[in-house]
Amino acid sequence: MGIAVLLKQVPDTTAKISVSGGRVDESAVNKWSMSPYDEYALESALQLKESGGGDLVAITCGPSRAAKMLTDAAAVGADSLLHILVEDISGLDSTQVQSILAAAVAHSGSDIVFCGKQAADTNAGSTGPGVAHLMDASCVTMVSEVVSDGSSLTAMRASSDGNERVAVSAPCVFAFDKGIIELRRPNVRGIMMAKKKVAETLSPADLGVDISVSSVSIIGHNPPPQKPPGQKFEGADSVAAVVGKLRDEANVI
Amino acid sequence: MDVTVIAETSGDRLHPVTAQLVGAVVSIGGTPTVLCAGGMGAAEAASISGVAKVISVVGDCFGTFDGGAWAEALNAVTGGDVIIAAASSTGREIAATMAAMRGIPIIQDATNLAPGISVTRPIYSGKAIETSTVTTPCAITLRANAFDAAGGGGSAEVSTVNQSADVAVAVREAIAKASERLDVAEANIIISGGRGMGDPANFSYLNEIADIIGAAVGASRAAVDTWEEIPHDMQVGQTGKTVTPSLYIAVGISGAIQHLAGMRTSKYIVAINKDPDAPIFGVADYGIVATWEDALPALKVELGKL
Amino acid sequence: MAYEALDFYDIDSLLTDEERMVRDMVRDWVDEKVIPNIEKACRDGVFPDEWRVDLGEMGILGAPLDGYGCPGLSYIAYGLICQELERGDSGVRSFASVQGSLAMYPIWDFGSEEQKNYYLPKMTTGEWIGCFGLTEPDYGSNPGDMITRAEDKGDHYLLNGAKMWITNGTTADLAVVWAKLDGVIRGFIVEKGDPGFTAPEMTGKHSLKASVTSELVFQDCIIPKDRMLPHVKGLKGPFSCLNNARYGISWGAVGAAQSCFSSAREYALSRIQFDHPIASFQLVQNKLAWMLREITKAQLLAYHLGKKKDDGTWIAEQISLAKMNNVDIALEIARMARDIHGANGILDEYPVMRHMANLESVKTYEGTHDIHNLILGRHITGIQAFTREP
Numbered sequence: 038m039g040i041a042v043l044l045k046q047v048p049d050t051t052a053k054i055s056v057s058g059g060r061v062d063e064s065a066v067n068k069w070s071m072s073p074y075d076e077y078a079l080e081s082a083l084q085l086k087e088s089g090g091g092d093l094v095a096i097t098c099g100p101s102r103a104a105k106m107l108t109d110a111a112a113v114g115a116d117s118l119l120h121i122l123v124e125d126i127s128g129l130d131s132t133q134v135q136s137i138l139a140a141a142v143a144h145s146g147s148d149i150v151f152c153g154k155q156a157a158d159t160n161a162g163s164t165g166p167g168v169a170h171l172m173d174a175s176c177v178t179m180v181s182e183v184v185s186d187g188s189s190l191t192a193m194r195a196s197s198d199g200n201e202r203v204a205v206s207a208p209c210v211f212a213f214d215k216g217i218i219e220l221r222r223p224n225v226r227g228i229m230m231a232k233k234k235v236a237e238t239l240s241p242a243d244l245g246v247d248i249s250v251s252s253v254s255i256i257g258h259n260p261p262p263q264k265p266p267g268q269k270f271e272g273a274d275s276v277a278a279v280v281g282k283l284r285d286e287a288n289v290i
Numbered sequence: 291m292d293v294t295v296i297a298e299t300s301g302d303r304l305h306p307v308t309a310q311l312v313g314a315v316v317s318i319g320g321t322p323t324v325l326c327a328g329g330m331g332a333a334e335a336a337s338i339s340g341v342a343k344v345i346s347v348v349g350d351c352f353g354t355f356d357g358g359a360w361a362e363a364l365n366a367v368t369g370g371d372v373i374i375a376a377a378s379s380t381g382r383e384i385a386a387t388m389a390a391m392r393g394i395p396i397i398q399d400a401t402n403l404a405p406g407i408s409v410t411r412p413i414y415s416g417k418a419i420e421t422s423t424v425t426t427p428c429a430i431t432l433r434a435n436a437f438d439a440a441g442g443g444g445s446a447e448v449s450t451v452n453q454s455a456d457v458a459v460a461v462r463e464a465i466a467k468a469s470e471r472l473d474v475a476e477a478n479i480i481i482s483g484g485r486g487m488g489d490p491a492n493f494s495y496l497n498e499i500a501d502i503i504g505a506a507v508g509a510s511r512a513a514v515d516t517w518e519e520i521p522h523d524m525q526v527g528q529t530g531k532t533v534t535p536s537l538y539i540a541v542g543i544s545g546a547i548q549h550l551a552g553m554r555t556s557k558y559i560v561a562i563n564k565d566p567d568a569p570i571f572g573v574a575d576y577g578i579v580a581t582w583e584d585a586l587p588a589l590k591v592e593l594g595k596l
Numbered sequence: 597m598a599y600e601a602l603d604f605y606d607i608d609s610l611l612t613d614e615e616r617m618v619r620d621m622v623r624d625w626v627d628e629k630v631i632p633n634i635e636k637a638c639r640d641g642v643f644p645d646e647w648r649v650d651l652g653e654m655g656i657l658g659a660p661l662d663g664y665g666c667p668g669l670s671y672i673a674y675g676l677i678c679q680e681l682e683r684g685d686s687g688v689r690s691f692a693s694v695q696g697s698l699a700m701y702p703i704w705d706f707g708s709e710e711q712k713n714y715y716l717p718k719m720t721t722g723e724w725i726g727c728f729g730l731t732e733p734d735y736g737s738n739p740g741d742m743i744t745r746a747e748d749k750g751d752h753y754l755l756n757g758a759k760m761w762i763t764n765g766t767t768a769d770l771a772v773v774w775a776k777l778d779g780v781i782r783g784f785i786v787e788k789g790d791p792g793f794t795a796p797e798m799t800g801k802h803s804l805k806a807s808v809t810s811e812l813v814f815q816d817c818i819i820p821k822d823r824m825l826p827h828v829k830g831l832k833g834p835f836s837c838l839n840n841a842r843y844g845i846s847w848g849a850v851g852a853a854q855s856c857f858s859s860a861r862e863y864a865l866s867r868i869q870f871d872h873p874i875a876s877f878q879l880v881q882n883k884l885a886w887m888l889r890e891i892t893k894a895q896l897l898a899y900h901l902g903k904k905k906d907d908g909t910w911i912a913e914q915i916s917l918a919k920m921n922n923v924d925i926a927l928e929i930a931r932m933a934r935d936i937h938g939a940n941g942i943l944d945e946y947p948v949m950r951h952m953a954n955l956e957s958v959k960t961y962e963g964t965h966d967i968h969n970l971i972l973g974r975h976i977t978g979i980q981a982f983t984r985e986p
């Protein structure tokens with residue numbers, strides 16, 4: 038059983054995003070982090086590895102700076118690291134990203150894939166299902182927990198009425214939501230070990246994926262539209278006036 | 291331009307966002323064919339104005355949700371240049387899988403479409419807006435409440451196709467939600483509390499108000515992280531749920547950037563906070579500088595009068 | 597907003613990947629566990645036990661020591677740990693300093709093989725907390741005249757005396773206590789529960805409120821013979837410990853100053869007076885520029901001293917200079933930051949007043965500001981000015 042976790046480095050959710058020259062200014066991002074949903078995928082993958090054995094490979098497709106995130110994954114227990122180096126991933130379309138990642142999973146020999154339900158930059162959510170199709174694997178999204186019962190894997194996923202426990206067998210892809218599992222912190226021992234784990238770095242071409250033509254062209258980025266300034270009231274006595282405005286001005290109640 | 295619209299359903303009914311999908315397609319000159327998975331909501335879909343035809347796709351695979359199987363079955367009856375679905379969790383998964391099956395690109399969570407096809411979508415949880423063009427064929431999912439819904443009064447032809455696929459995801463157990471409260475992701479009005487509520491027990495004041503106006507109760511990350519009693523599924527914000535209700539009431543929430551990312555696109559925002567400098571007032575349409583202890587009883591009384 | 601540590605001269609680029617990862621690990625922990633809970637801890641006057649567990653799990657206690665399960669990190673990494681912990685609160689850094697530099701270090705350097713094997717593995721995981729007993733009610737800057745005495749009673753030692761201002765004292769499982777045996781200062785390991793040993797907590801502090809400060813009282817306290825540290829005699833023992841702790845403080849002070857600067861900058865940019873952010877006024881900019889200047893100098897001092905610690909080329913006077921300078925500017929920055937925050941600066945919503953109060957202690961403990969001046973004065977002139985004696 039080989040387990041792969043797909044990770045993406047994104048601006049930290051607390052980082053400010055600024056736009057300059059019609060593009061998001063990545064150089065102004067003061068903190069890059071592992072995408073939050075991916076952290077849950079990684080944690081659950083580590084738990085599965087610890088309960089059932091098997092090697093865990095952490096895979097990313099991204100620029101050089103993303104190497105740090107792979108090392109972070111190694112520090113909490115990923116066995117090996119695979120970095121598909123693409124300096125500007127914003128130009129890739131979904132088909133290219135999925136092809137690269139599916140080829141990387143195949144290269145790693147893994148048959149169980151963990152990923153976030155979406156990345157915190159594009160917020161799309163196409164990767165898990167797309168990679169699953171390319172691997173001819175089943176896919177479960179909105180997952181909060183995965184456990185192995187020997188022959189099959191059981192995932193807890195969100196449903197319209199609450200949660201469902203569903204069973205699938207490998208090959209399979211689990212796309213994670215933020216769950217109830219607690220994320221582990223790295224420790225000094227892990228950091229020392231991570232030093233010894235060197236990422237294998239490949240280009241899309243090494244995996245036989247052509248990224249020369251993208252079907253999506255970014256025209257530009259803009260800051261979100263500014264709302265007109267709101268009205269501010271002092272004290273609880275103003276509640277009646279605000280409720281009146283919600284009814285008469287905004288028509289929302 | 292022939293467009294396949296994947297109907298969004300809620301239970302066995304058509305979800306109202308489907309009319310918005312149709313409206314968006316028509317606005318860029320598309321001719322929508324609506325696919326109803328498992329036949330759910332087909333009659334309702336046929337009555338949406340502008341729909342060219344409705345295909346009710348019936349098969350065993352639609353008994354439980356397996357995005358891969360649903361996509362395979364729907365894909366078999368999909369034609370045209372563009373696939374449109376709702377940017378719900380199921381819509382995203384089905385559309386992404388269909389796009390991968392067809393080897394076409396997908397853009398998720400669009401908030402505007404223009405002929406071309408030019409797509410606008412929020413990125414970085416709404417901290418920036420991206421406009422791009424995509425070649426056809428392609429798939430696009432649309433954010434709920436971002437597009438004008440097509441009207442009723444249509445009478446499209448409904449055909450039924452038997453089409454199933456192998457299901458790889460077996461449901462072993464269904465676990466119902468602990469509370470019967472509205473989910474913040476679904477609600478039209480949300481009242482959220484932050485750490486300023488002081489104690490998780492004080493969320494009962496929010497619940498009382500929510501009951502009066504049919505709102506869902508949400509929470510900031512600070513509240514969820516601090517108090518075990520406040521479950522993560524209440525969290526609004528970047529690592530919680532992104533919501534676009536018509537009214538969002540933030541109580542005792544200072545307005546950390548992660549929280550704003552999850553609710554700033556709400557149509558109207560009311561902020562109640564004792565700190566006049568709290569960042570939440572920067573996005574509020576109506577700000578009330580007061581303690582929740584003073585403001586909530588007054589709010590309950592006023593809303594009760596409506 | 598993501599915390600952005602002031603790093604004007606890009607010290608970050610001088611760090612190894614390992615040092616950066618350790619720094620980030622501690623930084624994230626402080627953001628997640630310390631900052632949201634520190635005001636409550638201060639109000640309650642407790643050091644949350646969860647923090648002890650976390651520090652042990654992260655594996656950073658006794659950071660620069662190696663062997664016996666200890667981390668074996670560089671002194672630079674140890675400094676960065678102190679910097680990040682003290683960005684949260686001086687009390688957290690104090691806990692780690694006392695555990696690592698004052699309790700684990702003397703066992704590691706001066707202990708017997710049995711003592712090292714028995715105590716160090718338990719201490720690096722945080723399972724056992726240590727404290728350090730040197731200062732006495734009447735002997736602070738002048739520890740050489742300490743009153744605490746040990747007597748050799750054949751099959752045990754008998755300890756009598758009292759220590760004061762002991763961080764971690766009440767919660768500690770063991771104390772490294774310095775006492776005179778036949779007129780010579782020796783180190784003894786006293787365990788919680790040893791007959792005749794009590795450690796009442798000192799209360800009423802306006803500073804380091806989230807840190808436990810205690811007295812250690814020895815009344816005919818019976819210590820087994822194998823608890824004396826065999827390999828050191830005289831003031832060299834406690835002073836070696838203090839050198840390591842003071843080194844850590846020189847980094848810790850940078851962390852506290854960074855926190856104050858960061859809060860002051862953010863506040864100045866958002867606070868509007870006379871229709872403009874106060875950051876746009878020259879007097880405020882002058883203050884921020886001074887803070888940046890002093891923090892940058894302090895960082896370079898700490899970094900270079902760390903390199904010398906790692907190379908083994910340091911002298912104690914260099915540590916005195918870094919401890920004295922960095923705490924001094926950190927305290928001044930905290931006061932200035934409080935000023936920039938106006939009245940809001942006194943609220944616990946902002947970290948500045950807490951850092952300010954903490955740093956008053958940090959300025960005094962581990963060699964007062966003035967004592968470090970005297971250490972440098974002696975180094976410059978060759979004339980000691982601590983006492984009136986020749």
